[in-house]
Amino acid sequence: MSAKKTLFDKVWDSHVVHQIEDGPDVLFIDRHMVHEVTSPVAFLGLKNRSIGVMHPEKTFATADHNTPTLNQHLPVADPLSANQLKMLEENANEHGISYWGLGHQKNGIVHVVGPEYGITVPGATIVCGDSHTSTHGAFGAIAFGIGTSEVEMVLATQCIMQPKPKRMRINITGELQYGVTPKDVALFIISQLTTSGATGYFVEYAGDVFKNMSMEGRMTVCNLSIEMGARGGMIAPDQTTFDYIKGREFTPEGAAWDTAMEYWETLYTDADAIFDKELTFDGSLIEPMITYGTNPGMGMGISKSIPTFDETQGGAATYKKSLDYMKFGEGDAMIGKPIDYVFIGSCTNGRIEDFRAFASIVKGRKKADNVTAWLVPGSHKVEAAIKEEGLLDIFTESGFELREPGCSACLAMNDDKIPAGKLAVSTSNRNFEGRQGPGSRTLLASPLVAAAAAVTGKVTDPRELLQEEAIAG
Amino acid sequence: MAYDKFNVLTSSAVPLPIENVDTDQIIPARFLKATERKGFGDNLFRDWRYNQDNTPKVDFILNNPIYSGQILVGGKNFGSGSSREHAAWAVYDYGFRCVISSFFADIFRNNCLNIGVLPVQVSAAFLQKIFGEIEKDPNAQFEVNLPEQKVTILATGESESFDINKYKKGNMTNGFDDIDYLLNIKGDIEKFAEQRPF
CATH class of the missing domain: 3.30.499.10 (Aconitase, domain 3)
Incomplete structure (x- = not known):
């Protein structure tokens, strides 16, 4: 045997x-x-x-x-x-x-x-x-x-x-x-x-x-x-x-x-x-997620509040350093926090399905005035599909521009750097200190959460906008 | 490419008692544009070490002249994140030959071993003892003995053993690298390659 x-x-x-x-x-x-x-x-x-x-x-x-x-x-x-x-x-x-x-x-x-x-x-x-x-x-x-x-x-x-x-x-x-x-x-x-x-x-x-x-x-x-x-x-x-x-x-x-x-x-x-x-988890209990700290493990359901020092495991000094960098307080709600930048792209979420998800929320809405949005396809093939499927028209109509492919603001090696102190909702993979540019502050999230932030100018539960859609439709 | 041999290192240490130190902190991405392996030590911990106007941040440990040595002691989960070997190069180029922590990220650990920086994993309790010793005396001496796989706080004589596989230990003590080994079995590799379906 x-x-x-x-x-x-x-x-x-x-x-x-x-x-x-x-x-x-x-x-x-x-x-x-x-x-x-x-x-x-x-x-x-x-x-x-x-x-x-x-x-x-x-x-x-x-x-x-x-x-x-x-x-x-x-x-x-x-x-x-x-x-x-x-x-x-x-x-x-x-x-x-x-x-x-x-x-x-x-x-x-x-x-x-x-x-x-x-x-x-x-x-x-x-x-x-x-x-x-x-x-x-x-x-x-x-x-x-x-x-x-x-x-x-x-x-x-x-x-x-x-x-x-x-x-x-x-x-x-x-x-x-x-x-x-x-x-x-x-x-x-x-x-x-x-x-x-x-x-x-x-x-x-x-x-x-x-x-x-x-x-x-x-x-x-x-x-x-x-x-x-x-x-x-x-x-x-x-x-x-x-x-x-x-x-x-x-x-x-x-x-x-x-x-x-x-x-x-x-x-x-x-x-x-x-x-x-x-390990086994029940998928039906998962909410749209967002991170609040300076590593990808510091994430939670978007409707929750930032854990207090007492609730966290491990080093309190490290946790405090992280929240200080983010300029957040323990117990803060994430919903409603004003944001400055939205980045959709990267090897994590730069594929056609991600741009379809983004479009599903921004369609018929306008980019918030306080938000700078960078939409970066993962490849020329993704870029071509965005155009063929009519997603580019939706983006243009809503006030978004499409850039050319690359890793871009995920690691900010090129010119796509989030300025110091600015808060970005990003579909990328790391929210480390300065990852998206020196002094930048990153909230990792899905393309839907990024889209909801892009049109409202603040952290927003995408289900509210999807619900409106469903009711309107 | 052969690198420096590592046997017994006796040195003071620089403490960095922060957890989850990621490779973006060790060397930020904007300093990865070189095409040769030199000068990375200047940008080790760049954004913790310097203000945006390039003046040193006085409260960062590398800017405090009372701490020095060839050993860097970091908190749990040291080197997480990106696979950039530039992080290990920066640690080496700055002058460290050994990093001690209670837990290392996989790729960083491999990268260190591949360039002759010894990652030494100790228990959380022993790590705290090391931090405590440096707090008492910034010039406290530590002995990292690779042949015996043991790290010792010289002032107290307390020691703990650490793991490393026999193959890597041999490489480190002799200054050999993996490519030397693989080139010696090139014939076997070619035979294997011929059988691969795609």
């Missing part, structure tokens, strides 16, 4: 080239995504060792972290950014890696374009020098972020050395309430586990809520796995997955598709397989 295996074990074990006693596994990597910020020193390392890229055909480069989101047809103004982008192009060309640079029709955020073009497939191992690589786990792949030394390692040998993480399963049962999105599910889980609750684990998400979720939604949830400390998160592939990937440019075709499907259909956790930790 063969041992019962989890989905994670099946994929991991099939990629182990070599095991080191009391050491890491040597893991083969099927897909390596590369971007301009974490790769130049890795390519320099190859040069210093006088070696090349072992499998350029398994390596894909795109420019995203450091790119402007306006006037991409013009030369990049910041000389440091321009240099980094030039280095990526040169390195990709030198090593024969496909390169989707600024202005290329396939350009976009690495974790948006990978799935869009079928580079991401079930059962693969995928790495990138970016912690949100966990996104690709939505397809039943093992995907995780790595450092630059590891980028060099994968370029040089197509392998990485990693101790095998422990296994955790998070089940969300039942049905989500109206107005509750995948982002809310993820922020809810992180608020329950804290930002270190899954450190050392690889998470499988299971239960009806994920079964009924779109691929875009699953990507949002897996994307945020790192925010609870997990190396990655994954969801067993099913018909929703196969329908999404079929026919994409890099997806296997014909007989290769059939062979792949035979394998992909074995990718699920066996009944009675053992997890090191298992």
